[in-house]
Structures are given as structure tokens and as C-alpha cells.
Amino acid sequence: MVFAGMVALVLFSSFVLGYVWIRSEYDQFSRQSAEIRQDFLENQKVLLSSETRRSVDNMRFMANRTESVLKDNIRNRTEEALSIAWNIYRKFGSDRPEAEVRKMIREALRPIRYSDGRGYFFIVSIDGVEVLYPVFPESEGKDVTDLQDERGNFVIREEIKVVREHGEGFVTGYWKKPGQETSEASPKISFVKLFEPFDWYIGTGEYLDDVEAAIQKDALDLASSVRFGVKGDKRLFVRTFEGEDLVDGRQAREDASRLLGDDPASRERIIEEQINAAKQKPEGIFVEFLVPEKGEHVSSENLTFVMAVPEWGWVVGSGVLTDEIEEMITAGGERLREKVIRRFIQISLMVLF
Known part of the structure; x- marks a missing residue:
């Protein structure tokens, strides 16, 4: 009887100790889970904001340089044309009729195109x-000093004035x-430079919005190539x-649609929220929302960082589903459960044998 009581006491004590140990393990896991969850969110915020800011800073830099890029390009192109004209003049100017040399320069430049034509x-x-x-040869040989742009500016007169006073200019x-023709007039910047031998000026120009579109394409190509995160996804x-x-x-994964969901109305609402948030705080803001459930998936929380590029009317951002960390924590809980079961079996065997 005494032996049975001792055995019962040992068993009871073992189970109490086992329960205390198990409870301690789960309490510790809960605390660690909360810390992991918080660290994950903070790390994701840093990651999302830093990558988005880097891309937006680059876009803003490119946007602010649109006009200077255009001017540098047309200046360099004009210098190339002047170089061709001078080479022809120096080579043939002394032993060919002037009219022939003029025609040689004119026809040498006529077919040249750049910037995708x-x-x-x-x-x-x-x-x-x-x-x-070259785009309207019917005007060649005609006086164009009275030519006006869509705003009534005498552009040729302005070009002549710039060349007479400075030798070159924009x-x-x-x-x-x-x-x-039905759209609004677009600004076109030209660079002209005097060619003294024949009292000509040679020039070229580009529409500002064409150059901006080319720069935007480069910016989008760069943004689309960005990959980050541990998995690069x-x-x-x-x-x-x-x-x-x-x-x-x-995100580049099989269930990518979970970031915004597949419900059109919900997607439109989420996108509108992101755009409005970015427009109100162009310097950047976090937006959180629930992605509607799809099939067997429950609703997921999405954390997104967005910034505006007002110069181009764009919103740039990146997001993450916070259930990524929940999957990690769930996996950790499964490992703890397996550990507890193994420990419980060990204690039981020690007590029984």
C-alpha cells in the first residue's frame, strides 16, 4: 500500500513537473512569437520603405533632369552636324563651286535620323x-521668318536673333x-549654331514629352528589374x-494574387486607397488592409509602403503579406509540439521503468 502510494506520488509529481515544463515552454514560445512577429514587421517596413525610396529617388532625379538631358543631346547632335558640314567645306570648299558644296552639305545631313527616327x-x-x-522639303528655298508656333511666337526670328547675338543657343x-493635330501644342526645344562660311545656322530639336517618355521607359525598366527580400521574391x-x-x-510566387485578391471591386478599392495615401503623403506612407479570402485561404493582412512621383503622376510601392510570419510561427509551434511529445514520452518511460 505504501509502495503504491509512493508510486502514485512519483507519477503525480512527474506529471506536475511535466506540466510546469510544458507550460513554461509554451509561455516562452508565446513571448518569442510576439517578438518575432514584431521584429518581422519592423524589418519588412525597413525593407519595403528603403527599396521604394531608392527607386523613387532615382525616378525623381531622372524627372528633374529631363530638360537638361534633352538639351545635352540636341547640343551634341548639332555639333555632330556642324562637324560634318565643316569637314565637307574644308575638303571641297576651295576647289568646288560654292553651290555644289552647299548642296553636298545639305544632302549629307538630309537622311540623318536619331532618337528612334x-x-x-x-x-x-x-x-x-x-x-x-527634311520632314517638309516643300518649304526649302522659302522665306520662313514669319513662321509662328501655336502660341504665336516667331520662332525663326528668335533663332536668328540668338545666332546673331551669341552664335548659338536654345x-x-x-x-x-x-x-x-487635335491635341494641345507640345514644347519643342531646339539648339541652333552658326555656320559662318555660308551665313547659315544648323540645328535640331526634340519635343520635351518625347524625351520624358523615353526617360520614363528607362525608369520603368529599372524598376521592373528590382528584386529584394531573402528569397528575392x-x-x-x-x-x-x-x-x-x-x-x-x-510577389513572384504561385499564389501572387493574394497580395490584392481577385475580386475586382476589392482590388479597385485597395488600389484607390494606396493612390490617395501616396498623393496625400508623397514622401511615403504605410498602408495596411485585408486581402479578401479566396477559396480555402482566409483573409490575409497586407502591409504596403507607397510613395508618389508627382512629376510623372505615378505611385510606387511594394507590399508583403503578414501571414508569411504567421506561417513561420505556426511551423515553430509544430516543432515545439513535437518536442513536448518527445519529452513527455521520455518522462513517462523514466517514471515507469
Whole structure:
């Protein structure tokens, strides 16, 4: 009887100690889970904001340099055209008739194109006669000093003035782009430079919005190539203020649609919230929302960081599903459960044998 009582006491004590140990393990796991969850969120916030800021800073830098990039390009192109003209003049100017040399220069520049065929060279005499205008050759040989842009500016007169006073310079005109006659006039910046032997000036120009579009394409190509995160599965998204997707930034995994869900109405609402938040705080803001459940999946929390690029009317950001950490914690709970079961079996065997 005494032995049985001792055995019962030992068993009871073992189970009490086992319970205390198990409870301690689970309490510790709960505390660690809370710390892991908080650390995960903080790390994700740093990761999302730093990658988004880096991309937006680059976009803003590129946007602010649009005009300077245009001017550098057309200045360099004009210098190339002048180099061609001078080479022809130095080689043939002394032993060929002047009219022939003029024609040689004109025809050498006529077919040259750049910037995907948009750019070309023109020549105007210092007294306002069109010498070369390859996109509208019918104007060649005619006086164009009275030519006005869409705002009534006498652009040729301004070019002549710049060349007479400074030898070279930039002039801005406002024109309706070919094929877009119903649209508003676009600013076109030209660079002109004097060619002294024939009292000509040679120049070229580019529409500001064409250069901006090319720069935007480069910016989008760069943004679409960005990968970050431990698995390299996080990407940026870029949208217009109107909600048009420019770069698909959903995570590259099989269930990527969970970032925004597949319900059109819900997606539209979420995107609108992100855009409005970015427009109100262009410097950056975190937006949290629930992604509606899909099939067997429960609703998931999405943490997104968004910034605005007002210069281009864009919103840039990246997001993460916070259930990623819950999956990690659940896996940790499973490991703890297995550990507890093994420990319980060990204690039971020690007590019984």
C-alpha cells in the first residue's frame, strides 16, 4: 500500500513537473512569437520603405533632369552636324563651286535620323530662308521668318536673333506633333549654331514629352528589374494616379494574387486607397488592409509602403503579406509540439521503468 502510494506520488509529481515544463515552454514560445512577429514587421517596413525610396529617388532625379538631358543631346547632335558640314567645306570648299558644296552639305545631313527616327537636322540662312527641312522639303528655298508656333511666337526670328547675338543657343517653340493635330501644342526645344562660311545656322530639336517618355521607359525598366527580400521574391509596383498598372509588383510566387485578391471591386478599392495615401503623403506612407479570402485561404493582412512621383503622376510601392510570419510561427509551434511529445514520452518511460 505504501509502495503504491509512493508510486502514485512519483507519477503525480512527474506529471506536475511535466506540466510546469510544458507550460513554461509554451509561455516562452508565446513571448518569442510576439517578438518575432514584431521584429518581422519592423524589418519588412525597413525593407519595403528603403527599396521604394531608392527607386523613387532615382525616378525623381531622372524627372528633374529631363530638360537638361534633352538639351545635352540636341547640343551634341548639332555639333555632330556642324562637324560634318565643316569637314565637307574644308575638303571641297576651295576647289568646288560654292553651290555644289552647299548642296553636298545639305544632302549629307538630309537622311540623318536619331532618337528612334524622331530627330533630324535643319538649316536656315541668317536672313530667314529655309535651306534644309527634311520632314517638309516643300518649304526649302522659302522665306520662313514669319513662321509662328501655336502660341504665336516667331520662332525663326528668335533663332536668328540668338545666332546673331551669341552664335548659338536654345529656342523653345510650341507645336502640334505630327499625327496629333487635335491635341494641345507640345514644347519643342531646339539648339541652333552658326555656320559662318555660308551665313547659315544648323540645328535640331526634340519635343520635351518625347524625351520624358523615353526617360520614363528607362525608369520603368529599372524598376521592373528590382528584386529584394531573402528569397528575392519581392518586387516594386508602379501605377499612374488613375490606377493604370505600369509595373506588376505582386510577389513572384504561385499564389501572387493574394497580395490584392481577385475580386475586382476589392482590388479597385485597395488600389484607390494606396493612390490617395501616396498623393496625400508623397514622401511615403504605410498602408495596411485585408486581402479578401479566396477559396480555402482566409483573409490575409497586407502591409504596403507607397510613395508618389508627382512629376510623372505615378505611385510606387511594394507590399508583403503578414501571414508569411504567421506561417513561420505556426511551423515553430509544430516543432515545439513535437518536442513536448518527445519529452513527455521520455518522462513517462523514466517514471515507469
